[in-house]
Amino acid sequence: MAGRNLESLQKRYNKAASADRGGMRGPGGPGRRGPGPGGPRGGGKPKNTKQTIKRLVGYVAKYKFRLMLVGLCMLCSTATSLVGGYILRPVINNAVDTSVSAADRVAYLAQILTILACVYLVGIISNYVQAKIMLSVSQAATEKIRNDLFVGLSKLPVRYFDSNNTGEIMSRFTNDVDNIDMMMNNSLTSLVSGTISLIGTFVFMICTNIWLTLITVAFIPVFLKGGAFIASRNGKYFTGQQAALGAVNGYIEEAVTGQKVVKVFNHEEVCVEEFALLNDDMRDKQFKAQFYGGVMGPILGNIGQIAYATTAGIGGLLCLHAGFDVGGLSIFVNYSRQFSMPINMLTAQTSTIFAALAGAERVFAVMDATPEGADDRLEDKVEVEKIEGHVILEDVSFGYVPEKTVLKNISLYAKPGQKIAFVGSTGAGKTTITNLLNRFYDISSGKITIDGIDLKSFDRDFLRKNIAMVLQDTHLFTGTVMENIRYGRLDATDEEVIAAAKTASAHSFIMRLSDGYNTVLEGDGANLSQGQRQLLNIARAALSKAPILVLDEATSSVDTRTERHIEKGMDRLMQNRTTFVIAHRLSTVRNANAIMVLENGVIIERGDHEDLLNQKGRYYELYTGAVELD
Numbered sequence: 001m002a003g004r005n006l007e008s009l010q011k012r013y014n015k016a017a018s019a020d021r022g023g024m025r026g027p028g029g030p031g032r033r034g035p036g037p038g039g040p041r042g043g044g045k046p047k048n049t050k051q052t053i054k055r056l057v058g059y060v061a062k063y064k065f066r067l068m069l070v071g072l073c074m075l076c077s078t079a080t081s082l083v084g085g086y087i088l089r090p091v092i093n094n095a096v097d098t099s100v101s102a103a104d105r106v107a108y109l110a111q112i113l114t115i116l117a118c119v120y121l122v123g124i125i126s127n128y129v130q131a132k133i134m135l136s137v138s139q140a141a142t143e144k145i146r147n148d149l150f151v152g153l154s155k156l157p158v159r160y161f162d163s164n165n166t167g168e169i170m171s172r173f174t175n176d177v178d179n180i181d182m183m184m185n186n187s188l189t190s191l192v193s194g195t196i197s198l199i200g201t202f203v204f205m206i207c208t209n210i211w212l213t214l215i216t217v218a219f220i221p222v223f224l225k226g227g228a229f230i231a232s233r234n235g236k237y238f239t240g241q242q243a244a245l246g247a248v249n250g251y252i253e254e255a256v257t258g259q260k261v262v263k264v265f266n267h268e269e270v271c272v273e274e275f276a277l278l279n280d281d282m283r284d285k286q287f288k289a290q291f292y293g294g295v296m297g298p299i300l301g302n303i304g305q306i307a308y309a310t311t312a313g314i315g316g317l318l319c320l321h322a323g324f325d326v327g328g329l330s331i332f333v334n335y336s337r338q339f340s341m342p343i344n345m346l347t348a349q350t351s352t353i354f355a356a357l358a359g360a361e362r363v364f365a366v367m368d369a370t371p372e373g374a375d376d377r378l379e380d381k382v383e384v385e386k387i388e389g390h391v392i393l394e395d396v397s398f399g400y401v402p403e404k405t406v407l408k409n410i411s412l413y414a415k416p417g418q419k420i421a422f423v424g425s426t427g428a429g430k431t432t433i434t435n436l437l438n439r440f441y442d443i444s445s446g447k448i449t450i451d452g453i454d455l456k457s458f459d460r461d462f463l464r465k466n467i468a469m470v471l472q473d474t475h476l477f478t479g480t481v482m483e484n485i486r487y488g489r490l491d492a493t494d495e496e497v498i499a500a501a502k503t504a505s506a507h508s509f510i511m512r513l514s515d516g517y518n519t520v521l522e523g524d525g526a527n528l529s530q531g532q533r534q535l536l537n538i539a540r541a542a543l544s545k546a547p548i549l550v551l552d553e554a555t556s557s558v559d560t561r562t563e564r565h566i567e568k569g570m571d572r573l574m575q576n577r578t579t580f581v582i583a584h585r586l587s588t589v590r591n592a593n594a595i596m597v598l599e600n601g602v603i604i605e606r607g608d609h610e611d612l613l614n615q616k617g618r619y620y621e622l623y624t625g626a627v628e629l630d
């Protein structure tokens with residue numbers, strides 16, 4: 001770890017960088033700063049823009065009525081702002097008109113100001129209504145997107161999670177959905193209202209003075225060029241900023257989850273140094289990215305001032321020599337300022353929109369990923385009432401990836417009530433066999449049957465309901481001990497849960513917890529010992545009435561005395577069930593009906609304990625410890 005330079009660090013966290021993990025927010029974060037500097041998070045260009053837009057439209061399409069109302073409110077608010085501006089013309093002309101008496105002028109002013117107040121009130125109301133309705137539409141749409149995403153996620157096969165890390169998947173829910181939300185809420189409204197206001201202002205400008213309008217129009221190319229320049233620079237440095245941010249996030253994530261290991265090996269200082277390198281780089285990249293958005297943007301805004309001053313100067317001349325009214329001039333300069341605003345705003349929105357579309361594409365990709373069981377053939381399905389537990393594997397071969405076969409020609413059978421054990425060195429393929437039984441993965445060749453029926457003919461949910469498993473990695477959910485055990489069978493009564501806990505020898509330690517069965521477990525049972533966590537997982541499986549039971553290193557962290565206890569309890573439970581046991585501690589598997597010794601994905605020995613000892617093969621070596629002396 002020591003001595004890694006920036007380049008190697010970034011390479012290492014490159015995946016993280018491109019994944020644009022959740023957690024720390026991008027600088028353009030969800031502070032809802034609206035358009036302008038900073039820009040959105042989640043870089044990358046969308047690939048199939050048309051399709052993505054179509055799909056996004058689908059999410060808001062059902063709110064047609066509300067959207068029409070929003071459009072109406074936008075029209076209304078733009079109109080009021082234009083009309084409100086126009087009303088100032090007679091006000092100013094009246095104020096400078098010395099031919100009318102002061103009292104009359106004041107009376108006229110009061111009258112006009114009342115109208116003005118009414119106009120602006122209507123504007124405020126329509127703005128309020130528009131913002132509120134639009135928010136309800138965008139929130140409803142993002143809620144639906146999040147929901148669809150979660151549903152899609154829960155249907156994905158285990159294989160999907162092998163190749164996509166948690167951070168990556170998380171960022172679909174955080175950054176990507178946030179970007180979509182931001183676009184719907186901010187960019188779309190400003191896009192539409194900006195366009196309306198642009199057209200409206202243009203019309204009012206022409207009505208006020210055609211010559212001055214021409215001057216303003218002459219400045220448009222300058223704005224467009226400047227806007228495009230900033231947008232392109234923004235995009236370029238934005239990608240760099242995202243990559244740097246990803247690397248920093250990846251590093252933090254690892255430092256937090258691995259902080260015990262960091263401390264054990266005294267790596268704090270190295271970590272701080274490495275972090276400083278990445279952080280430094282992020283500052284550079286952010287500086288560049290923000291420079292064009294945050295500094296150049298306002299400078300470009302000053303070009304607007306030049307246009308403003310030019311218009312005002314020429315307008316003044318028109319007033320003096322061509323009979324143009326002062327009121328007309330003052331509203332015109334206001335319009336010309338309003339005119340450049342949407343142009344700036346629209347260019348600023350482009351990057352937000354692109355990022356949101358790219359995010360939407362990634363979100364839809366998860367939704368569209370092939371769900372588990374997509375290639376199941378419905379006509380093969382059989383309806384079964386009850387499973388007895390007669391399991392047969394015939395010549396089964398399997399590899400997680402096509403290039404590497406993990407299990408080779410595995411054949412075995414287990415009758416109901418039998419206990420079959422798998423032993424063998426680390427990485428031999430023991431867990432893999434159990435992964436095939438409940439169809440986490442499908443076999444490449446051969447056949448697995450339960451009660452003579454091909455595994456593929458069972459409904460997946462039904463199959464998994466009939467196989468209780470204690471996985472090698474324990475997992476506890478946030479909730480009480482009672483709830484966590486009940487996960488094994490949701491309709492179990494409290495008494496049944498307690499009985500299962502007793503079977504798993506978990507009862508006595510649970511009773512010593514502060515709140516007994518009502519103690520809340522957090523963070524995957526962080527407040528429990530490793531062995532205690534295993535006991536709860538066993539209790540969960542003991543609660544299940546499934547006829548097939550799989551115990552993968554279920555008691556590896558439990559002391560031998562407790563293990564013996566569990567065995568006694570489980571023996572009762574296993575009487576009528578087919579049980580597959582995996583254990584490194586061979587004392588656990590001694591009483592199995594058959595023990596399979598796996599090596600490199602092949603069963604090299606099989607038989608019961610006595611047979612295997614007599615064979616004086618690998619099992620004998622493992623049992624007597626001879627292998628360790630090699």
Ligand SMILES: Nc1ncnc2c1ncn2[C@@H]1O[C@H](COP(=O)(O)OP(=O)(O)OP(=O)(O)O)[C@@H](O)[C@H]1O
Pocket residue numbers: 162400401406424425426427428429430431432433472
């Ligand atoms: N999700 C996966 N993707 C790709 N390869 C995997 C995956 N899980 C396991 N493997 C590979 O399959 C082989 C068998 O792994 P398996 O988990 O079945 O071993 P095991 O016998 O249970 O070992 P242990 O005693 O350590 O639990 C290993 O070489 C491993 O690298």
Ligand SMILES: [Mg+2]
Pocket residue numbers: 430431432472552
């Ligand atoms: Mg294993």
